[in-house]
Amino acid sequence: xxxxxxxxxxxxxxxxxxxxxxxxxxxxxxxxxxxxxxxxxxxxxxxxxxxxxxxxxxxxxxxxxxxxxxxxxxxxxxxxxxxxxxxxxxxxxxxxxxxxxxxxxxxxxxxxxxxxxxxxxxxxxxxxxxxxxxxxxxxxxxxxxxxxxxxxxxxxxxxxxxxxxxxxxxxxxxxxxxxxxxxxxxxxxxxxxxxxxxxxxxxxxxxxxxxxxxxxxxxxxxxxxxxxxxxxxxxxxxxxxxxxxxxxxxxxxxxxxxx
Amino acid sequence: xxxxxxxxxxxxxxxxxxxxxxxxxxxxxxxxxxxxxxxxxxxxxxxxxxxxxxxxxxxxxxxxxxxxxxxxxxxxxxxxxxxxxxxxxxxxxxxxxxxxxxxxxxxxxxxxxxxxxxxxxxxxxxxxxxxxxxxxxxxxxxxxxxxxxxxxxxxxxxxxxxxxxxxxxxxxxxxxxxxxxxxxxxxxxxxxxxxxxxxxxxxxxxxxxxxxxxxxxxxxxxxxxxxxxxxxxxxxxxxxxxxxxxxxxxxxxxxxxxx
DNA sequence: CGTCTGGTTGATACGACTCAAATTTGGTGG
DNA sequence: CCACCAAATTTGAGTCGTATCAACCAGACG
Numbered sequence: 001x002x003x004x005x006x007x008x009x010x011x012x013x014x015x016x017x018x019x020x021x022x023x024x025x026x027x028x029x030x031x032x033x034x035x036x037x038x039x040x041x042x043x044x045x046x047x048x049x050x051x052x053x054x055x056x057x058x059x060x061x062x063x064x065x066x067x068x069x070x071x072x073x074x075x076x077x078x079x080x081x082x083x084x085x086x087x088x089x090x091x092x093x094x095x096x097x098x099x100x101x102x103x104x105x106x107x108x109x110x111x112x113x114x115x116x117x118x119x120x121x122x123x124x125x126x127x128x129x130x131x132x133x134x135x136x137x138x139x140x141x142x143x144x145x146x147x148x149x150x151x152x153x154x155x156x157x158x159x160x161x162x163x164x165x166x167x168x169x170x171x172x173x174x175x176x177x178x179x180x181x182x183x184x185x186x187x188x189x190x191x192x193x194x195x196x197x198x199x200x201x202x203x204x205x206x207x208x209x210x211x212x213x214x215x216x217x218x219x220x221x222x223x224x225x226x227x228x229x230x231x232x233x234x235x236x237x238x239x240x241x242x243x244x245x246x247x248x249x250x251x252x253x254x255x256x257x258x259x
Numbered sequence: 260x261x262x263x264x265x266x267x268x269x270x271x272x273x274x275x276x277x278x279x280x281x282x283x284x285x286x287x288x289x290x291x292x293x294x295x296x297x298x299x300x301x302x303x304x305x306x307x308x309x310x311x312x313x314x315x316x317x318x319x320x321x322x323x324x325x326x327x328x329x330x331x332x333x334x335x336x337x338x339x340x341x342x343x344x345x346x347x348x349x350x351x352x353x354x355x356x357x358x359x360x361x362x363x364x365x366x367x368x369x370x371x372x373x374x375x376x377x378x379x380x381x382x383x384x385x386x387x388x389x390x391x392x393x394x395x396x397x398x399x400x401x402x403x404x405x406x407x408x409x410x411x412x413x414x415x416x417x418x419x420x421x422x423x424x425x426x427x428x429x430x431x432x433x434x435x436x437x438x439x440x441x442x443x444x445x446x447x448x449x450x451x452x453x454x455x456x457x458x459x460x461x462x463x464x465x466x467x468x469x470x471x472x473x474x475x476x477x478x479x480x481x482x483x484x485x486x487x488x489x490x491x492x493x494x495x496x497x498x499x500x501x502x503x504x505x506x507x508x509x510x511x512x513x514x515x516x517x518x
Numbered sequence: 519c520g521t522c523t524g525g526t527t528g529a530t531a532c533g534a535c536t537c538a539a540a541t542t543t544g545g546t547g548g
Numbered sequence: 549c550c551a552c553c554a555a556a557t558t559t560g561a562g563t564c565g566t567a568t569c570a571a572c573c574a575g576a577c578g
Contacts, residue, residue, distance in 0.1 A: 054500070072410045074496050080413040082406040094403065097395045102403045102501040136356045139398050144353065144361045146405035147341040151331045153412035154339040154457030158534070189556065198413030203534055205558060221543085237333050241313070242361040417566070448524060462566055464526060 041065075044111040051092055051105045059115035061091040066111035067187055071195065072103045081196035083146065084108075084169065084188075088176055093139060096121055109187045137244075144242045153198045156237065161197045162207045163236030166217060168243075170226055175245060186224035300324075303370040310351055310364045318374035320350035325370035326446055330454065331362045340455035342405065343367075343428065343447075347435055352398060355380055368446045396503075403501045412457045415496065420456045421466045422495030425476060427502075429485050434504060445483035470494075 041064045044050055050068060051057055068085040082103060085091055091105045096118060125132040145168075152161050173184045190208070194201040211217045216232045218225045226232055233240070300323045303309055309327060310316055327344040341362060344350055350364045355377060384391040407427075411420050432443045449467070453460040470476045475491045477484045485491055492499070 070406070072406065074410070074414055076496075078414040080410040082409045094399045097392070097399050098403070098503050099505055100500065100503075102503070103406055133356070136398075139395075139402065140353050140356050143398065143402050143405060144357070146402060146409060147329070147331065147362055150341045150405060150408050150412060151333070151339040153409060154454075155333055155337040191556075195413075200535060201557085202536085202559090205556095206534095209558085237335075241359065244357050244359075244361070246358055450524075459567055460525085461527090461568085465566095468526085 041112040041114040044107045044113060046107055046110045049104055049106045050111065050113065051101055053101050053104045056095055056100045057092060059117055060093065060096050060121055061105075062114040062116060063087050063089045063091060064112045064114050067108040068105050068111060069108055069192065069196070070103050070105050079195050080198065081192060082149070083142070084196070086172055086176060087178070089142075090135075090138065093135065108192065141244050144244060148242045158197070158199055158203055158207050159210055160236045161199070162193065162204060163211060163216065163232055164238055165193065165197060166211075166219075166224065166226070167229065167232050167236055167238045170224065170229065171240065171243060171245075175243075182227055182229070183223060183225045185222060186219060187222050300371040300373040303366045303372060305366055305369045308363055308365045309370065309372065310360055312360050312363045315354055315359045316351060318376055319352065319355050319380055320364075321373040321375060322346050322348045322350060323371045323373050326367040327364050327370060328367055328451065328455070329362050329364050338454050339457065340451060341408070342401070343431075343455070345431055345435060346437070348401075349394075349397065352394065367451065400503050403503060407501045417456070417458050417462055418466050418469055419495045420458070421452065421463060422470055422475065422491055423497055424452065424456060425470075425478075425483065425485070426488065426491050426495055426497045429483065429488065430499065430502060430504075434502075441486055441488070442482060442484045444481060445478060446481050 044066075046066075050061065053072070063085050065087050068091065069081045070083040070085060071079055071081045073079045085105065091113065092101060095101055125135060148168075152164050156164060169186070170179065170184055173179050178184060188196075189201075190204045191201045193199075193208075194204045197204065199207075208217070208219060211232075212219070214235070215227065216235055218227075232238070303325075305325075309320065312331070322344050324346050327350065328340045329342040329344060330338055330340045332338045344364065350372065351360060354360055384394060404427075411423050415423060428445070429438065429443055432438050437443060447455075449460045449463045452458075452467075453463045456463065458466075467476070467478060470491075471478070473494070474486065475494055477486075491497070
């Protein structure tokens with residue numbers, strides 16, 4: 001059975017850590033989980049496309065490690081990053097129901113992803129209500145994040161927009177235990193940020209300088225530090241409600257990053 | 260049993276038109292369905308809020324007739340419309356899984372909505388896989404639309420943005436049989452459009468004039484005409500793939516508006 | 519008939535873009 | 549370990565798209 005290797009990690013998790021973790025799988029992966037899953041996962045080099053608009057992949061891809069971005073392009077080349085995918089996110093839950101991808105997914109860093117066959121998904125969702133629930137949760141939260149991005153692009157100034165983006169990423173990383181105190185890895189280039197914020201990289205550069213000048217962030221060598229997340233949130237009009245962190249699965253994350 | 264009046268419309272639909280329509284319910288309502296449902300639905304006056312950010316309503320609201328908009332606001336009053344809800348859409352599928360609304364929903368026109376208790380939803384989704392599937396479909400398509408709005412706000416010019424918005428609304432209306440040839444009702448004010456496009460109403464006004472001058476639209480007295488949807492789509496860089504109209508449920512719509 | 523909301527027009531201001539070049543960083547091979 | 553190259557970041561000057569502010573007009577409504 002070729003697909004066994006795909007099922008295994010779930011089984012493994014289940015016996016080791018109980019069904020609570022199975023439910024949380026679709027939400028966020030703790031580093032323990034990441035290590036296990038990485039054994040059956042595929043490696044994608046940085047800056048390579050994982051899936052392209054129009055495709056209808058056979059497998060659903062679960063991010064195990066690394067950063068990816070979802071993006072859409074216009075015929076004349078204009079490019080918009082519409083979301084960032086972090087470990088624990090599904091890259092393409094859509095194609096599980098819809099016919100084709102309406103956007104592409106590109107690797108920002110070197111990636112490891114687990115391929116899950118559709119039949120496995122069927123099996124998982126139908127036999128495990130908690131997993132199905134978790135998938136719903138992921139989809140609805142992604143939807144909420146996308147709405148916030150709409151607000152971000154439509155109403156916030158360039159300065160607020162970049163601040164908001166940084167705060168969101170930091171908080172998302174923190175909930176999956178990928179921060180170290182007030183620091184985290186930050187592999188995005190200013191060009192990535194520009195494409196996500198609907199700005200030019202030149203202007204992003206200037207806004208980052210202002211944020212630094214205001215003591216809200218420091219960012220160098222792919223490393224982000226946010227000395228006072230509260231201040232950054234205030235400056236970028238950040239209301240965390242849209243991340244829906246008060247979800248029942250949250251207590252799992254609480255112990256990941258106490259700081 | 261208080262909730263009986265809520266169940267009834269589904270039962271009614273089921274016996275009259277078969278389970279195909281039940282499955283399509285969550286997708287799009289044909290006018291037949293709308294008429295039936297309107298008997299058990301509640302009326303909301305135009306320009307009144309249906310749900311506010313932070314609330315956790317007991318019922319899920321299904322749009323039966325009229326237009327609504329989802330919007331988010333910033334503390335200083337800036338307002339962004341993040342989506343339009345049309346008949347057949349759920350207003351707040353999110354609160355069925357998540358804890359609280361992260362945005363508000365306001366009535367654009369007089370509205371009629373059907374209140375569905377959570378228990379009814381549970382029952383429907385667990386006993387009827389096709390309904391569950393339909394809910395997935397709705398959620399994922401909304402997600403796709405939200406991504407397209409992100410692209411719209413981030414990359415398109417004001418002119419393209421307004422054109423895109425009009426084209427999208429027209430096409431969505433057409434799939435639910437609410438167009439008449441190349442015309443449709445259009446109750447949005449230029450202020451609504453501005454809040455949706457991240458522009459000022461003054462600038463929206465000028466873009467509408469340009470679109471009219473270019474023969475792409477005519478819009479007066481809450482009535483929109485698009486003489487050549489193909490031309491409008493071209494001018495606004497509109498790629499309809501994100502609406503996922505090739506879904507299996509689509510054939511239901513096909514007969515609604517042959518034109 | 520006045521009031522109000524929505525639509526239209528014009529003049530001016532500013533935030534973000536464009537273009538261009540210099541500088542720094544990171545990776546690669548000799 | 550250094551030389552080299554490509555990619556990313558930084559800086560400056562000039563331009564443009566959209567916002568702002570301020571009237572004015574038209575239709576809806578009580």
